[in-house]
Amino acid sequence: MPRVVDHARRRTELAEAVWRVIRRDGVEHASVREVAREANLSMGSLRYFFDSQDGLLRFAMQEVMRRVQVRIEAGASARDVAMRRGKTGEVVVDLLEQVLPIDDERLAEAQIWLAFTPRALIDPQMQALRQEADDGVRELCRQCLLGLSGFGLMAPERNLRQETERLWALIDGLTLHLVTGHTSRRTVRQVLRAHVGDLAH
Amino acid sequence: MPRVVDHARRRTELAEAVWRVIRRDGVEHASVREVAREANLSMGSLRYFFDSQDGLLRFAMQEVMRRVQVRIEAGASARDVAMRRGKTGEVVVDLLEQVLPIDDERLAEAQIWLAFTPRALIDPQMQALRQEADDGVRELCRQCLLGLSGFGLMAPERNLRQETERLWALIDGLTLHLVTGHTSRRTVRQVLRAHVGDLAH
DNA sequence: CTTAAGTTAGCACGCGTGTGCTAGAAAACG
DNA sequence: CGTTTTCTAGCACACGCGTGCTAACTTAAG
Numbered sequence: 083m084p085r086v087v088d089h090a091r092r093r094t095e096l097a098e099a100v101w102r103v104i105r106r107d108g109v110e111h112a113s114v115r116e117v118a119r120e121a122n123l124s125m126g127s128l129r130y131f132f133d134s135q136d137g138l139l140r141f142a143m144q145e146v147m148r149r150v151q152v153r154i155e156a157g158a159s160a161r162d163v164a165m166r167r168g169k170t171g172e173v174v175v176d177l178l179e180q181v182l183p184i185d186d187e188r189l190a191e192a193q194i195w196l197a198f199t200p201r202a203l204i205d206p207q208m209q210a211l212r213q214e215a216d217d218g219v220r221e222l223c224r225q226c227l228l229g230l231s232g233f234g235l236m237a238p239e240r241n242l243r244q245e246t247e248r249l250w251a252l253i254d255g256l257t258l259h260l261v262t263g264h265t266s267r268r269t270v271r272q273v274l275r276a277h278v279g280d281l282a283h
Numbered sequence: 284m285p286r287v288v289d290h291a292r293r294r295t296e297l298a299e300a301v302w303r304v305i306r307r308d309g310v311e312h313a314s315v316r317e318v319a320r321e322a323n324l325s326m327g328s329l330r331y332f333f334d335s336q337d338g339l340l341r342f343a344m345q346e347v348m349r350r351v352q353v354r355i356e357a358g359a360s361a362r363d364v365a366m367r368r369g370k371t372g373e374v375v376v377d378l379l380e381q382v383l384p385i386d387d388e389r390l391a392e393a394q395i396w397l398a399f400t401p402r403a404l405i406d407p408q409m410q411a412l413r414q415e416a417d418d419g420v421r422e423l424c425r426q427c428l429l430g431l432s433g434f435g436l437m438a439p440e441r442n443l444r445q446e447t448e449r450l451w452a453l454i455d456g457l458t459l460h461l462v463t464g465h466t467s468r469r470t471v472r473q474v475l476r477a478h479v480g481d482l483a484h
Numbered sequence: 485c486t487t488a489a490g491t492t493a494g495c496a497c498g499c500g501t502g503t504g505c506t507a508g509a510a511a512a513c514g
Numbered sequence: 515c516g517t518t519t520t521c522t523a524g525c526a527c528a529c530g531c532g533t534g535c536t537a538a539c540t541t542a543a544g
Binding site: 106107110193197199200202203204205216220241244247248251253254256258261262264265269270272273280283 | 394397404405417448466
């Protein structure tokens with residue numbers, strides 16, 4: 083048998099090429115040819131790993147989702163430990179910051195995310211893909227609020243459903259403002275801390 | 284001289300055709316040809332009113348911005364009157380709802396808005412166009428908070444700059460969730476009301 | 485009616501696109 | 515050394531694209 087190549091690795095490399103093109107030129111320029119150029123591959127070779135452009139772009143977005151999820155789950159173990167030490171508030175903020183693009187890597191992810199958002203309004207396939215990720219962030223918010231509640235850090239008269247939606251929207255709004263450069267990372271962190279702190283009253 | 288046509292009207296008609304195409308097929312399909320088809324015009328005729336595709340799309344976005352601004356200013360007169368009657372809280376919520384896509388017209392506007400957002404990250408022209416609109420919403424938030432503060436409806440120890448950013452992000456997040464269908468109009472209004480109410484404590 | 489200006493229509497060019505397809509290169513196995 | 519399998523390269527096709535350009539149509543003015 084011939085030169086064997088790590089299939090999965092090649093695919094993520096190509097996904098990364100897609101990301102670079104999208105961030106540089108926009109998703110409308112993420113053509114098969116352009117991505118192949120970016121990855122220093124012929125377009126025939128690219129098509130050996132992705133049989134269609136749709137598949138390529140879908141994978142590129144799924145790969146972003148996967149990375150975010152990995153980061154959240156990585157922080158989840160540390161979360162439970164620290165919570166028992168009474169630092170619930172800070173832990174919750176740290177956890178939520180895993181979703182906020184407050185460093186360059188996360189900012190890049192959020193840019194890709196935003197680039198695909200309008201497409202998800204039109205393409206049902208995209209919408210289905212993102213559904214679980216969106217639900218994941220919502221659920222993260224809910225769990226954080228539940229955690230706060232359990233440690234008496236959220237006023238009992240507050241409506242969990244409503245607070246979940248509020249926190250979720252706040253996070254997505256802050257994300258948007260970071261990506262568009264309308265707000266500094268510092269301010270975003272302050273706002274998030276203030277919001278979580280406010281929940282106690 | 285020949286049949287004379289209302290230039291401004293034709294341009295807004297074409298902008299509306301752009302909107303329909305974007306909402307149906309996505310901004311990447313808003314080609315000169317497709318828009319001309321949608322408007323029942325030849326593409327030569329379209330080019331008589333817009334000398335380039337860029338100009339057409341730019342105008343289509345500016346027209347959205349203009350409509351939102353008109354609606355806000357229309358509500359501004361009613362605002363001052365009602366504020367003096369002590370209904371400050373409700374008035375503020377009403378005013379902020381002018382920006383939220385809680386009816387079909389505003390939802391359509393927000394969809395267009397979202398469709399152009401990724402483009403604004405790459406195209407400096409687009410970014411410049413949207414700058415003033417974004418600043419406008421931020422300023423609206425600030426003014427609302429100032430109003431609340433003046434009537435003792437915002438706790439004095441709160442930081443105006445931080446609360447502005449929080450309210451602004453919340454609104455943009457809620458907008459996003461309305462456009463993506465992740466949240467109902469009812470819930471969004473409840474959340475906004477709750478948020479404004481919370482500012483007093 | 486003639487004239488001229490406003491408006492419409494659409495062809496033509498060069499380019500970039502996604503995908504079907506074939507041929508060759510590379511390397512492990514018998 | 516062949517043989518076989520994995521990978522790479524790239525041509526070819528039909529299509530849609532933005533724009534430059536010209537010709538025709540429509541209608542108010544003289």
